[in-house]
Amino acid sequence: xAKTTQPNSMESNEEEPVHLPCNHSTISGTDYIHWYRQxxxxxxxxxxxxxxxxxxxxxxxxxxxxxxxxxxxxxxxATLRDAAVYYCILRDTQGGSEKxxxxxxxxxxxxx
Amino acid sequence: xxxxxQTPKHLVMGMTNKKSLKCEQHMGHxxxxxxxxxxxxxxxxxxxxxxxxxxINESVPSRFSPECPNSSLLNLHLHALQPEDSALYLCAxxxxxxxxxxxxxxxxxxxxxxx
Numbered sequence: 001x002a003k004t005t006q007p008n009s010m011e012s013n014e015e016e017p018v019h020l021p022c023n024h025s026t027i028s029g030t031d032y033i034h035w036y037r038q039x040x041x042x043x044x045x046x047x048x049x050x051x052x053x054x055x056x057x058x059x060x061x062x063x064x065x066x067x068x069x070x071x072x073x074x075x076x077x078a079t080l081r082d083a084a085v086y087y088c089i090l091r092d093t094q095g096g097s098e099k100x101x102x103x104x105x106x107x108x109x110x111x112x
Numbered sequence: 113x114x115x116x117x118q119t120p121k122h123l124v125m126g127m128t129n130k131k132s133l134k135c136e137q138h139m140g141h142x143x144x145x146x147x148x149x150x151x152x153x154x155x156x157x158x159x160x161x162x163x164x165x166x167x168i169n170e171s172v173p174s175r176f177s178p179e180c181p182n183s184s185l186l187n188l189h190l191h192a193l194q195p196e197d198s199a200l201y202l203c204a205x206x207x208x209x210x211x212x213x214x215x216x217x218x219x220x221x222x223x224x225x226x227x
Contacts, residue, residue, distance in 0.1 A: 032213075034215070036215075036216070041220075042220055043116075043202050043204070043218030043219050043220050043221050044155065044202070044204075044216075044218045045218065046214070046215030046216055046217070049213070049215060085154075087154065098143070098160075098206075098208075098209050099145075099157050099160055099168055100145075100157070100216060101157060102147075102154035102155050102156070102157075103154060104154055105154055
C-alpha cells in the first residue's frame with residue numbers, strides 16, 4: 001500500500017486559513033489523493049479528492065504538487081467545527097476493487 | 113437518502129456470545145466496507161464487498177464473519193470474540209471503480225465492548 005506522511009498535529013486560529021500538508025513520495029500514476037476528516041465520536045467524513053489538478057469544493061481546496069509527491073488541503077477560514085483528525089489517503093484500486101488505507105492523520109486544533 | 117446507518121450504536125457481549133452488526137445504505141452504492149477503529153488510532157480496513165461479493169479480506173480472524181445479503185445491507189457476524197476486539201466498528205459505502213466517484217460515506221459506527 002502506498003504510504004502518506006502527515007504531521008501529528010497542527011493548530012490554527014478561528015477564521016484563519018489552514019494548510020494541512022501530506023507527503024506521498026511513492027504515489028503511482030493511478031493513485032487518487034483523498035482527504036477525510038473525523039470529528040470526535042463520529043465516523044470519517046469525505047472532504048475532497050483529486051488526481052493531478054487542483055480541486056475545489058464547498059468544504060476545502062486541494063493543491064497537488066506537479067510531481068504529485070505531495071499535496072496540501074486548504075481550509076479557507078477555519079471554524080471551531082473544523083477541529084478534527086484529517087487523513088490524507090491514497091486510493092488503491094486492485095482488480096476492480098479498491099480500498100482506502102488510513103494513515104495516522106493530523107489532529108487539527110482550532111483556537112477561538 | 114445520503115446516509116449509512118449502523119445498528120446497534122452500542123453493544124456489550126460476552127466472549128461466548130454470538131452477535132451481529134448491521135449496516136444499511138440506500139444510495140445505490142455497490143461497494144461496502146467494514147473498518148475497525150481502536151481508541152486514538154486510525155480506522156483499519158477489515159473487509160471489502162463489491163457487487164455483493166467479498167473482494168478483499170485483510171487477514172481478519174475467522175471469529176469475524178461478514179455477509180452481504182443484498183446491495184443495501186452489510187452484516188458483520190461476531191462469535192467467540194476476545195476483549196482486545198473491543199473497538200468502534202465502522203461501515204462505509206461507495207461507488208465501485210469505473211463509476212463517477214464522490215467519496216466514501218461512513219456510518220457513525222457501533223461501539224463494541226467484549227467482556
